[in-house]
Amino acid sequence: MTEEKAEAGRPKLYTRMRLWEFPDQYVIEPTDGSNGSSLAVSRVDGSMSLIEKLPESSSVRVPKIRTIFGVVGVLKLVAGSYLMVITERQSVGSYLGHPIYKVSSFKVFPCDHSLRNSPAEQSGYYNNLVPLWQKKMETEFSALLNIAERTPGLYFSYEANLTLSSQRLNDLGGESKSLPLWRQAEPRFLWNNYMLENLIDNKLDPYLLPIVQGSFHHFQAAIGKDIVDVTLIARRCTRRNGTRMWRRGADPDGYVANFVETEQIMHLNGFTASFVQVRGSIPLLWDQIVDLTYKPKFEIVRLEEAPRVAERHFLDLRKKYGAVLAVDLVNTHGGEGRLSEKFANAMQHIVSDDLRYWHFDFHHICGHVHFERLSILYEQIVDFLDRNGYLLLNENGEKMKEQLGVVRTNCIDCLDRTNVTQSMIGRNMLECQLRRLGIFAAEETISSHPNLDECFKILWADHGDDVSIQYSGTPALKGDFVRCGQRTMQGMVKDGINSLLRYYYNNFCDGTKQDAIDLLQGHYIVSVSKDMTAPSQKKGLEAVASFPLALSFVLTGFFFATLSLRQVRYDLRHLFFSFMWAGLSVAIAAFVRANGRIFCNRPRLHKPRS
Numbered sequence: 001m002t003e004e005k006a007e008a009g010r011p012k013l014y015t016r017m018r019l020w021e022f023p024d025q026y027v028i029e030p031t032d033g034s035n036g037s038s039l040a041v042s043r044v045d046g047s048m049s050l051i052e053k054l055p056e057s058s059s060v061r062v063p064k065i066r067t068i069f070g071v072v073g074v075l076k077l078v079a080g081s082y083l084m085v086i087t088e089r090q091s092v093g094s095y096l097g098h099p100i101y102k103v104s105s106f107k108v109f110p111c112d113h114s115l116r117n118s119p120a121e122q123s124g125y126y127n128n129l130v131p132l133w134q135k136k137m138e139t140e141f142s143a144l145l146n147i148a149e150r151t152p153g154l155y156f157s158y159e160a161n162l163t164l165s166s167q168r169l170n171d172l173g174g175e176s177k178s179l180p181l182w183r184q185a186e187p188r189f190l191w192n193n194y195m196l197e198n199l200i201d202n203k204l205d206p207y208l209l210p211i212v213q214g215s216f217h218h219f220q221a222a223i224g225k226d227i228v229d230v231t232l233i234a235r236r237c238t239r240r241n242g243t244r245m246w247r248r249g250a251d252p253d254g255y256v257a258n259f260v261e262t263e264q265i266m267h268l269n270g271f272t273a274s275f276v277q278v279r280g281s282i283p284l285l286w287d288q289i290v291d292l293t294y295k296p297k298f299e300i301v302r303l304e305e306a307p308r309v310a311e312r313h314f315l316d317l318r319k320k321y322g323a324v325l326a327v328d329l330v331n332t333h334g335g336e337g338r339l340s341e342k343f344a345n346a347m348q349h350i351v352s353d354d355l356r357y358w359h360f361d362f363h364h365i366c367g368h369v370h371f372e373r374l375s376i377l378y379e380q381i382v383d384f385l386d387r388n389g390y391l392l393l394n395e396n397g398e399k400m401k402e403q404l405g406v407v408r409t410n411c412i413d414c415l416d417r418t419n420v421t422q423s424m425i426g427r428n429m430l431e432c433q434l435r436r437l438g439i440f441a442a443e444e445t446i447s448s449h450p451n452l453d454e455c456f457k458i459l460w461a462d463h464g465d466d467v468s469i470q471y472s473g474t475p476a477l478k479g480d481f482v483r484c485g486q487r488t489m490q491g492m493v494k495d496g497i498n499s500l501l502r503y504y505y506n507n508f509c510d511g512t513k514q515d516a517i518d519l520l521q522g523h524y525i526v527s528v529s530k531d532m533t534a535p536s537q538k539k540g541l542e543a544v545a546s547f548p549l550a551l552s553f554v555l556t557g558f559f560f561a562t563l564s565l566r567q568v569r570y571d572l573r574h575l576f577f578s579f580m581w582a583g584l585s586v587a588i589a590a591f592v593r594a595n596g597r598i599f600c601n602r603p604r605l606h607k608p609r610s
Contacts, residue, residue, distance in 0.1 A: 011180050011205045013070075013158045019085060019109075020054065021064040026083055026109060027054060028071065028207070036206055039071075046074060046081025046111040048202045070156060070209040072106055073195020075519070077141045077526050079134040080112035084145075084195060086156075086209075093218045093231065096169070098160035100216055106154070108145045112138065141526065147516040153236070153470050154191060155216050162212045163189040163235060165263050166274035167391040167403055182208040189214075189235040189261070194522030212236075214260065215466035219455040223439055229267040230430065230456065232463050234260050236470065237280075238521050243510035244413060244472040244502065245296070246603055249286040252305070254312030256280040258414045258471050262463070264426045266433055270395035273433040276321070277407050277422050279414045282328070282343050283313035290507045291596035292547075298335040300342060310346040314355055323354040323405030325384045327377070329362040329417045336412060354405070356384065362417045369487040371478070374424045381407065382428075390429060392436065416477040419464035423482050427456060457483050473505035474498040508547070511601035524605040547599040550592045557585030 014034060020027040028039040037050040072084035088104035155162060161169060163186040176184060182200070187193055191213040199208050214234035221228055239255035240247055247257035259280035266273040285301040300306075317324045328343060330336040340359065347357040358381060366373045388405030407425060411417035427446055434440040446453050461483035464476035476482075477498060480491025518524040538545075561581035567574040592599055 010178050013181065013209055014206050015069065015158050017068050017070075019066050019068045021066075021109075022055060023061075023063075025055070026111070027051070028068070028085075029054065030206070031067075034206070039204060039207055041074070041081075041083050041111060043111045046076065046083075046198075048074070048198065048204065050204070069101070070211075071199065071207045072209070072211065073192045074198040075145070075195055076198070078137045080110060080138060081198075082142070082145060083109040083111060085109070092155070092216050095157060095160045095162060095216075095231065095233070096166070098157050100155060100157050100160070100162070102216065103154035103156065103211070106149060106151075108142075108149055110142065112142075141519065144512070144516040144519050147513060148520050151213070151520075153213050153215060153234075153466050154211050155214065156209055156211045158209070161185060161210070162233070163210060165261070165276050165391075166265055166272065166393075167276070170391070170393065170397075170399060180205045180208060181210050185210045186235075188237045188239055191236070191238055191521075193238065195520065213238075213241075213470065215463050217459050217462050217466075219459055221449070221452040221455045223434070223449055223452060226268060226439055228434070228439075228452070230459065231265040231267075232426075232459050233263045233265070234463060234467055235263075236260050236467075241521055241523075242517050243506075243514050245288055245290045245506045246510055246514040247281075248288050249281050250283040250309050250313055252285070252309060254283060254309055254314075254316055256283050256313060258467075260414075260467055262422060262426075264430065266430060268434075268437060268439065271437055272391075272393040272397075273436075274391040274403070275426065275429045275433075276403060277409065277425060278317070278321070279409050279418045279422065280313075281414055282330075282339060282410055282412075283310045284339070284342055284346065285309055286339060289597060290510075290600045292507055292593065292599060293596065294503060295335075298339050300339065303342065306342055306346040307349045310343070311350045314350060317406070317408065318354060321406035322403075323384070323388055324356070325381060325405065325407045326355075326357045327381065327407060327409045327421065328357065328359045329409065329411040329421060331363055332359075332361050339412075362411065362421070368492075371420055371481045371487070374421060377421065378424060378428055381425075385425070385429065385432075390433060392433070413472065415464070415468045415472060416479075419460070419467070419476050420478055420482055423457075423460035423464070426460065430456070453485075457485060472502050473510070474501045507600045509601055511603045514603040515605045518603070518605050541595065542598040545595070545598040547592070550588055550599065554585045554589050554592075557581045557588065561585065 012034060014030040014032055014036060016032040018029045018031050020029065023043070025043050026041040028041070030036045030038070037052055038054065040049050040051050066087065068085040068087055069089045070086040072086060075082045075084065084106055086103050086105070087107045089101040090104045091099060092102045093100050161181055161184045164172070164184070172184070182196060189212055190210055192211045196208055213236040216231070216233055218229065218231035237255070237259035240251055240257045240259065242257060250256045257280070259278065262277045262279070264275045284306045287299045287301060288296050289299065290296055314324055314326070326347065328340055330340045332340065344357065344359060351357055360377045360380070365376060384405065384407070388403060389401055390403050391399070392401035394400050409418045409421050431440060431445055435442065446456055461479050464479055464482055468474060468476040475498060477495045480486070480488045480494070484491070558581070561578045564574040564578035564581060568578065
């Protein structure tokens, strides 16, 4: 079966719809000329059904109508379901000839009549305590969904499978290509996998829109008479998705935090070349719990399991990508050094012909400005890159060459050092591809073409910023080198500001954000039980710990200490009061410092491992 026939036989997704808000149900009506059935979602219990014509409104109030561009999914909480839809989209380019869109805005619509009409409320069961409990829980969970509406970096296509690399798509058989997109999708990169379950159960294929979290950028540039088209795609894994400090390391199954697959695709004169790299946190059980310090200490959990966890992680990578070269960029001293040592020790038990480990102390060799010294690393790994290559398709879509292995890069966050390194590898591989196609001479480089060079730098800088914002809340550090080819004073100042912002987000925002991610991804399943405690419920000192309140006490104490000190010349008794106020401030500050963790914004749905 040819690719065109396979795609023609695949169920089409609705590309534009109208959402009707009736008092008792939401109705989603296709308006893209497909003449399909409308989807009705009950506002009482969240049940779904297909209908052929719109219901007549029995209410005097005219139903609200809005245009939507896709259904994200449905989420069931304590006492009601929530419908999530895409309300705004932005065209960002094409993938294998198909349009790609970025989600500019998505909105959550509650189907919460069941909360107000629950059997417990009607019967007065538990003296109406249960309905009050349900309402409190529902309010807290729905607040998390409001945070989820601001999820960055969501992309989709109505025709292309964004979850698979070009090589994996090329290897799909005709029968697989004729399946609906959601059935072809790679589950680990399907961001709305959990939210689609209700729609899948109801066999609503035309409404099942796969969404990927990551990045999508491209450019076109001239090389003499030839036009090269370069696309860079990031696909974020959902298995251990989360925020920078609340998702570190691996879980017992070997899935790691901040795992991102990056694919660089080049189109030129009918040829297609694709090169895939991956990044991911160090695959050990380790945490770095925020405690108000600028750099919390690393904590390795269950060290005896390290070889087993690392083995599971790399076994999964080898099944999916072939040979693996693990490039470790962390420092050799301090807390990073101890973590890197444990990683290296774990790797000694599992290295083989198709699994190699290479340590490169990025900060020691490159410092903070000499990133051009990454050429040393390239010389050390070039044999692996040459041996495992990249995908190359000719004008007829026939495979001339395939990628047999992948470089897995990590630092601590897998953001800043990792992005600089991956962009260097991507640059060298693009040059290899252009030489293979006869566009570049043997010694010719991207740098010798100013327009191509500038576009390539911007491409990778934007990519790094996207990946970083999703994990840390700020653009990538060291981005000026990727964007400009050198470190700049403006870039260093910007890095300082972003570092302070990361500190603020990590300590005072990301716990709640982590709860929102866990709720959306199905890492936390809401169960209706009267024994269930509210996410916001705190115990002991944590119940009264408030950093803003403690800070106000400290500042107030020092203020009165200063006032008293100024009055000492009139009355020596004020010296006692000055010491008393200053001592009180120091005592409060010392207590906050010693118990920093309870003053931070922590996840409530899942407790940290340490």
